[in-house]
Amino acid sequence: MSTKAFDYDVLYLGSGHGTFDGAIPLAAKGKKVAVVESGLVGGTCPNRGCNAKITLDAPVALQRTAEAMQQQVSYPINLNWKTTVAHKQDVIKELPDFIAGLMEDNGIKLIKGWGHFVDAHTIEVNAKRYSAEKIVIATGLHPHRLDIPGRQLAHDSSEFMNLQKLPKRITIIGAGYVSLEFATIANAFGSDVTVLMHHDKALRKFHQPFVEKLLALLEKRGVKFIKNADITAFSAAYGSKQVHINDAKMIETGWILDATGRDPNIAGLKLKEIGVAYDDDGIIVNDHLQTTVPNIYASGDVIKKEQPKLTPTAIFESKYLQQLFTGETTSPIDYPAIPSVVFTSPRIAKVGITPVKAESDPAFSNVHNNILDNWYRHVESEQYGENILTFDKQHHLVGATEISEHAEDVINALLPALEFKLDSSQVGRIINLFPTISSAAWEAL
Numbered sequence: 008m009s010t011k012a013f014d015y016d017v018l019y020l021g022s023g024h025g026t027f028d029g030a031i032p033l034a035a036k037g038k039k040v041a042v043v044e045s046g047l048v049g050g051t052c053p054n055r056g057c058n059a060k061i062t063l064d065a066p067v068a069l070q071r072t073a074e075a076m077q078q079q080v081s082y083p084i085n086l087n088w089k090t091t092v093a094h095k096q097d098v099i100k101e102l103p104d105f106i107a108g109l110m111e112d113n114g115i116k117l118i119k120g121w122g123h124f125v126d127a128h129t130i131e132v133n134a135k136r137y138s139a140e141k142i143v144i145a146t147g148l149h150p151h152r153l154d155i156p157g158r159q160l161a162h163d164s165s166e167f168m169n170l171q172k173l174p175k176r177i178t179i180i181g182a183g184y185v186s187l188e189f190a191t192i193a194n195a196f197g198s199d200v201t202v203l204m205h206h207d208k209a210l211r212k213f214h215q216p217f218v219e220k221l222l223a224l225l226e227k228r229g230v231k232f233i234k235n236a237d238i239t240a241f242s243a244a245y246g247s248k249q250v251h252i253n254d255a256k257m258i259e260t261g262w263i264l265d266a267t268g269r270d271p272n273i274a275g276l277k278l279k280e281i282g283v284a285y286d287d288d289g290i291i292v293n294d295h296l297q298t299t300v301p302n303i304y305a306s307g308d309v310i311k312k313e314q315p316k317l318t319p320t321a322i323f324e325s326k327y328l329q330q331l332f333t334g335e336t337t338s339p340i341d342y343p344a345i346p347s348v349v350f351t352s353p354r355i356a357k358v359g360i361t362p363v364k365a366e367s368d369p370a371f372s373n374v375h376n377n378i379l380d381n382w383y384r385h386v387e388s389e390q391y392g393e394n395i396l397t398f399d400k401q402h403h404l405v406g407a408t409e410i411s412e413h414a415e416d417v418i419n420a421l422l423p424a425l426e427f428k429l430d431s432s433q434v435g436r437i438i439n440l441f442p443t444i445s446s447a448a449w450e451a452l
């Protein structure tokens with residue numbers, strides 16, 4: 008039953024993972040819930056993020072395995088961009104209806120349109136007003152675009168994933184997740200890729216010696232990296248495009264991907280008017296995900312936070328809010344260790360304390376491993392891989408990072424040891440299926 012004075016107990020702005028993983032069980036537990044969505048139901052991850060990207064990456068991963076195993080299989084194998092994009096669309100196209108169906112089956116009112124605040128308890132969508140006791144802002148991020156002459160000539164990650172024909176030459180601005188994942192994919196499908204780095208470092212939050220190794224491997228495959236490139240303008244002439252760098256140099260290209268980051272969707276929500284504090288990094292919340300207006304909360308990427316702005320973080324937050332709103336918890340949010348991975352080839356994945364931090368703290372020690380020392384990593388003829396495991400004085404795992412074609416599976420396998428601080432005897436009681444990546448990863452503990 009809804010609180011009498013309001014139309015809904017909880018109204019969510021946005022329908023991504025920051026919303027639906029918690030809103031669905033919340034409605035199932037009897038709360039009256041509404042979700043306002045201006046775009047595709049499910050938000051970024053299923054429609055133009057993780058799911059779409061990993062489907063485009065799958066043939067690249069297959070190609071890398073075939074390349075490594077070329078003594079055993081026919082190589083080269085051919086990658087087909089057009090059919091891969093079509094397959095990606097087949098994989099993701101049902102997801103908005105599926106997620107909307109789950110919401111509606113559990114009694115959630117789905118309101119299509121763009122919402123903004125009228126007051127702390129009221130949202131207006133298409134000139135209609137909806138009130139709620141609690142409101143959750145889960146509006147996510149949108150691509151940042153360089154504000155320079157010719158900006159309209161550049162494209163974003165969604166446009167890249169919908170390209171029917173892969174351009175012969177692609178220039179990517181930025182050196183973060185989107186840049187390096189899409190550079191890997193475009194290069195493998197045959198495009199001539201140039202990455203323009205703002206400074207001299209890429210993937211700043213990842214272990215830099217591994218990142219340098221990744222750049223060197225991509226360079227060997229033909230990706231060009233230009234460091235300290237200050238982009239001053241884009242232009243178009245004679246059927247191609249130009250990127251102007253440092254007001255001095257110009258490079259010719261066929262297609263420009265602006266991958267300079269993502270900004271919070273807060274403009275126009277009228278947050279200032281109702282007293283919700285925010286800055287350029289997102290909405291400011293306390294340890295209960297409550298904004299500066301007590302009945303308004305935030306969830307997912309739109310929050311200003313230390314934790315990585317990733318789908319598992321958004322899911323954890325939306326589930327926490329469900330527990331808070333049903334009274335299952337009154338405690339502050341207690342984030343577990345959140346792993347992250349860049350789906351390049353090789354991948355780099357990580358969780359917990361970094362090797363660099365461990366080096367400067369006598370409480371920790373790093374163990375460096377060459378993954379090829381483990382027989383299992385020769386099954387697919389892996390060519391290269393390293394990891395660093397970080398332990399405390401009692402030999403609990405407190406951090407791990409790996410660069411390899413299977414880095415994400417290794418870090419996933421190690422998570423229970425890190426999150427639950429397993430001691431050696433507990434580690435010994437975990438039996439992994441053999442022979443697998445998980446058992447190979449666990450052996451190193």
Ligand SMILES: Cc1cc2nc3c(=O)[nH]c(=O)nc-3n(C[C@H](O)[C@H](O)[C@H](O)COP(=O)(O)OP(=O)(O)OC[C@H]3O[C@@H](n4cnc5c(N)ncnc54)[C@H](O)[C@@H]3O)c2cc1C
Nearest residue numbers: 021023024025045046050051052056122147307308317318
């Ligand atoms: C190219 C790309 C690849 C990615 N790959 C990965 C990956 O491999 N792994 C990973 O963990 N994460 C990945 N991410 C990040 C992941 O997609 C996000 O962390 C996740 O989607 C955040 O969920 P959210 O609910 O906070 O926001 P979103 O999913 O962005 O949802 C917000 C929703 O709010 C809606 N909205 C905004 N304003 C309003 C309004 N005023 N009224 C109504 N509706 C509104 C938007 O239309 C949107 O649907 C990737 C992101 C991108 C862009």
Ligand SMILES: NC(=O)c1ccc[n+]([C@@H]2O[C@H](COP(=O)([O-])OP(=O)(O)OC[C@H]3O[C@@H](n4cnc5c(N)ncnc54)[C@H](O)[C@@H]3O)[C@@H](O)[C@H]2O)c1
Nearest residue numbers: 181182183184185186205266267268269316317348349350
């Ligand atoms: N595998 C994954 O989990 C994954 C994949 C893709 C995206 N994501 C999510 O999406 C977010 C956005 O990814 P992203 O790659 O767009 O952002 P990012 O923050 O990872 O990288 C942005 C890059 O743009 C550069 N840059 C910023 N301003 C610039 C300028 N003026 N000129 C040139 N370069 C400039 C930065 O130095 C940085 O290298 C990530 O932070 C992550 O949360 C996750």
